[in-house]
Amino acid sequence: MTYELYYWPGIQGRGEFVRLALEDAGARYRDVGREDRTALTRFLDDRKVTHPPFAPPFLKSGKLVVAQTANILLYLGPREGLAPKGEAGRLWVHQLQLTLADLVLEAHDVHHPLGANFYYENQKPESLRRAADFRAERLPKFLGYFEDVLARNRAKGDYLSGRTRSYADLSLFQVVEGLRYAFPRAMARLDRDHPRIAALHDRIAARPRIKAYLASDRRIPFNEDGIFRHYPELDGD
């Protein structure tokens, strides 16, 4: 079976968390939004869809349509060997994913504190204030949390949960990639304080399928339309 991923073309965005999971699992998928942008809006406007998504990304798997990034990963987890089979393990990995989603949203809101309907250029002073708080307080709090989760799991393995990588590890890799792109100065300091996260990032980057994916043109470069944007003025001194 071939999955169909529907997401905006031109950005990694939230779709990237799904792409990394599908790529690392070696699953067959079509990136529909990149092939045919109208297919995405056509589907969102289709009155016959029983379970309409509020927004991309969504994944078609046969007749099933699943939306919300964390929910898509919840679905793919046991099916593609990306999460533990048992209930406690599945809930724990999902909990980590939802916490990563909170961090991703805060990283986005740094450049859009007044909401996505205003351009960054129209909320720059507000972004500067939010960015300072993000770098000094929120980001260290989140990174400290994930560093601690890795430390508590160290007797079992080098991952967030158990002995093998889950979709949450792939997502943490992507978050670190995005943060380093958006906040290179702040992350140079923070990386030193969070060696387990940095090591996990490198371990994921070295996985053969991830390595091949990152080198391919399926990986869209970071840019200033996505979630993680490099505006030097938001990166501090």
Add this chain to the structure above:
Amino acid sequence: MTYELYYWPGIQGRGEFVRLALEDAGARYRDVGREDRTALTRFLDDRKVTHPPFAPPFLKSGKLVVAQTANILLYLGPREGLAPKGEAGRLWVHQLQLTLADLVLEAHDVHHPLGANFYYENQKPESLRRAADFRAERLPKFLGYFEDVLARNRAKGDYLSGRTRSYADLSLFQVVEGLRYAFPRAMARLDRDHPRIAALHDRIAARPRIKAYLASDRRIPFNEDGIFRHYPELDGD
């Protein structure tokens, strides 16, 4: 078995979505944070916890500790008859819950656009701008979506999904309650345009266990420390 809910005392907050689910299911639970605030921070600081929550609410069920509101409801769903048993139905209800969580966060960020670390009083002009966009664009978009979901399900039942209420219906009830408290003027208009949501709200409010809960002192009144805050200046004309 008695569940233990851990959440900040004094506010409904995100804990309320869990309380409503437990109450409507007739489940036995202790609201630990209200009985003993130190129990909550003691648990968060406990180095022996394998799966530490990032933040409240979290739910103890025997040895299991589950955090992230939507994840707690995902866990309670099939166990307490609050969600469909089948995979497609479970994913759909969870997807709706995650979309409600997005709306709840945006409702919160109206009074905290620069982040939770600044007092509202120190971000009032920014709140005014974000509030105008929320009332005019974001809120109608979300409510229009849920009205549409109710319409698409009408052949099956008067709920978001299938023939019976799920935790997502209880959460939509709570969102409407909160929005009416925070934005009474805006919601008076919006309620007229979303009759299915208003009807669902009333149907949930009339459920015997919900009715008894709302009349009890277990229901904390809305206030200006919670997610939904009534600041008249943010409610428009």
